[in-house]
Amino acid sequence: MALPVVRTVSHLRDAVRRWRRKNRKIALVPTMGGLHEGHLSLVRLARKNADRVIVSIFVNPTQFGPDEDFENYPRDEHGDNRLLSKAGADLVYAPSILEMYPNDFATRVEVAELTQCLCGTSRPHFFAGVTTVVTKLFLQSLPDIAVFGEKDYQQLLVIRQLVKDLNFPIEIIGGPIVREADGLAMSSRNAYLSEADRATAPQLYKVLSDMAEDLGAGRDVESTLAMGANRLRGAGFRIDYLDVRTDDTLIPLEGQVVDSARIFAAVWLGETRLIDNVPIHLIDDPVV
Incomplete structure (x- = not known):
């Protein structure tokens, strides 16, 4: 059975509204696609903690620097949807760049301190892009929980700080790192x-x-x-x-x-x- 895909905020909210009427608990798993077993483990973790699971697939341009791999980042929506259907997702949210960032978009959300070290030092653009897009995804889907992987451990801490500071009524769950048989963290x-x-x-x-x-x-x-x-x-x-x-x-x-x-x-x-x-x-x- 094909997994439903929505591409606009209005269609996403329509689906969420229908689930809310039935008192369903909703989880969000934000991804940039190019899915592997690490992502799928987060979907299964979300399924254990919620009645309905939304997986967003959006390669977010604002977290890539000018010389980074935005254009080449792995994209395979058909393959991703097939994997997500087997993993227990209920809906894929796959907005366009224009849907997420209209031409007059002028807002940025930032978390201080936690973003000033490690990846925040070598990729100074990265976390503002992440926190802005995650804030938008939270407001667009209004989930009860959201699941992030511990491989991006600094990002997980930043998102928890964001939720705490802005009083989002969302529980953040961290999923353990999934590794290949030889120990390489899946990415x-x-x-x-x-x-x-x-x-x-x-x-x-x-x-x-x-x-x-x-x-x-x-x-x-x-x-x-x-x-x-x-x-x-x-x-x-x-x-x-x-x-x-x-x-x-x-x-x-x-x-x-x-x-x-x-x-x-x-x-x-x-x-x-x-x-x-x-x-x-x-x-x-x-x-x-």
């Missing part, structure tokens, strides 16, 4: 990797996992970061950032990790930018 951009780079890419997760184990055992942040950076460069990665930060406020850490934290990384492999993050689990008896 639409993995399709850009050459065969040789694809063989190298899993080393990112391997290095981050080893760093997390060392930090959990009591090794200091500075030497662990230096070791990790050397290993990544030796494997052929160009490092955008590699950092250890608290997992709620993204404060950078020094010395030994004593509270909840994660390792965050963005690297280039060939012409492909990969991001990943790994939580640090502390053990009772640190290794000195």
